[in-house]
Amino acid sequence: MTKLTQYLPYMAGVGVALTWGFSFMFTRGALDQLSPFHLLGLRFAAAVLAMFILRVFGLIKISVTPADYINLLPLAFFQPILYFASETTGILLTSSSYAGMMIAIIPIFVAIFAAIFLREYPNRIQLFFIIASVGGAIFIIFMDAQSIAGVNPMGTIFLLAAVIAGASFNIFSRRASIKHPPIRTTWIMMVFGAIVFNSIALGEHYNAGKLEVYFAPLAEQWVPVLYLGVFSSVVAFFLYNFVLSKITAPQGSVFANMVTVVAITAGVVFRGELVFWYHLVGTAAILAGVWGTNRFAPAVMEKKRQKALERKTALEAQE
Numbered sequence: 481m482t483k484l485t486q487y488l489p490y491m492a493g494v495g496v497a498l499t500w501g502f503s504f505m506f507t508r509g510a511l512d513q514l515s516p517f518h519l520l521g522l523r524f525a526a527a528v529l530a531m532f533i534l535r536v537f538g539l540i541k542i543s544v545t546p547a548d549y550i551n552l553l554p555l556a557f558f559q560p561i562l563y564f565a566s567e568t569t570g571i572l573l574t575s576s577s578y579a580g581m582m583i584a585i586i587p588i589f590v591a592i593f594a595a596i597f598l599r600e601y602p603n604r605i606q607l608f609f610i611i612a613s614v615g616g617a618i619f620i621i622f623m624d625a626q627s628i629a630g631v632n633p634m635g636t637i638f639l640l641a642a643v644i645a646g647a648s649f650n651i652f653s654r655r656a657s658i659k660h661p662p663i664r665t666t667w668i669m670m671v672f673g674a675i676v677f678n679s680i681a682l683g684e685h686y687n688a689g690k691l692e693v694y695f696a697p698l699a700e701q702w703v704p705v706l707y708l709g710v711f712s713s714v715v716a717f718f719l720y721n722f723v724l725s726k727i728t729a730p731q732g733s734v735f736a737n738m739v740t741v742v743a744i745t746a747g748v749v750f751r752g753e754l755v756f757w758y759h760l761v762g763t764a765a766i767l768a769g770v771w772g773t774n775r776f777a778p779a780v781m782e783k784k785r786q787k788a789l790e791r792k793t794a795l796e797a798q799e
Contacts, residue, residue: 489726490774492719493735499719501742503712505750506704513697516568519705521681522698524560524673526709531667542667548660549668555656556672559649560713564677566642573635582639584617584740589647590733597651600728605776610734613769617737620744620762646736650729657725666718673713727774734773737766 510519534540571579587610594600602610656665685691698705723732741763747753 489723489732492723493732493770494738496716496720496723497735497738497742499711499716500736500739502746503708503716504743505746506707506712510701510704510708513701515681515684516572517677517684518681518694518697519708520560520564520568521674521678522695522701522705523708523713524670524677526705527670527713528674530710530714531670540663542663544664544667548664549671552656552660552665552668553672555649555652555665556669558645558652559717560669560673561676563642563645563649564673565680566638566645570635570639570642573632573638578635579639579642580621580740581618582636582643583646584614584621584737586643586646586650586736587614587730587733589643590650591730593647593651594654594729598654598729600654600730601778602728602730602773603776603778606730606773609769609772609776610730611769612765613734613737613773616762616765616769617740619765620740620759623756623758623762647733650724650733653721653724654729654732657721662718662721662725665721666714669717670713728777731774731777734770738770741766 507519514522531540531542535542567579567583570582591602591607591610595602653665682691682694685694720732720735723735744753744755744759744763748755
């Protein structure tokens with residue numbers, strides 16, 4: 481294994497964080513004209529269309545059977561269907577800041593689920609860095625929040641469902657990687673997302689008597705829909721499925737907290753938003769957490785011990 485191949489999962493993890501981090505800017509703008517489920521419907525429709533075009537021109541190869549759709553239905557149910565539906569409803573009932581703090585605890589649930597279902601046990605050092613990453617994200621969002629008092633209990637329940645869905649996706653994707661390549665998993669996720677979210681959005685438009693203008697917002701919002709559909713959905717989920725096929729679920733999950741760092745940076749650079757001391761403190765904790773969780777993974781530590789033993793053996797042989 482070359483060094484480049486060895487570092488590919490971590491490079492892909494950074495790519496996921498960058499793509500999802502910039503998605504907030506596009507989402508904020510699109511929601512000015514689109515309802516949440518309408519945006520999700522158009523987003524995943526664009527994702528399916530993009531993958532279909534790439535497939536027709538032979539740029540990607542997707543081998544999929546009806547059995548594959550059935551086998552990967554549980555994964556698609558958790559992500560994107562249950563996750564996005566629960567997160568969207570939770571945000572509507574609470575606040576984006578409170579939702580951000582809830583979503584930031586996903587790596588904790590991933591560590592628990594991975595130990596139970598995958599027998600992937602983070603060591604004590606990894607647990608420390610996982611908590612540091614989660615703590616950094618929560619600290620930033622908490623300091624940014626004006627107030628989280630009086631939160632709707634139902635909103636918390638929906639956000640907890642999103643947390644469980646996000647953590648469960650990590651486990652199912654890790655398991656699916658044994659039999660299914662990342663491109664197939666991503667395709668099936670996009671297809672189910674497009675079907676479910678467009679069904680919900682079309683139902684909303686039908687009840688409001690506005691079915692004929694379903695695609696009208698694309699005239700002004702095609703850029704955010706294209707970014708969210710192609711990059712934030714197809715590219716990012718492909719990379720994340722690839723990450724989870726190469727490293728443990730707890731290692732992969734902490735990259736999601738880097739999204740907070742990228743979102744802050746994007747806001748400062750492109751929107752002229754202010755950065756405060758707590759942003760820097762939280763960012764340092766998140767980056768340290770991502771580094772430490774992967775640096776002190778059991779497999780990495782075992783490789784280091786093996787190399788140290790080989791060097792010791794070689795030195796003894798020279799003597």
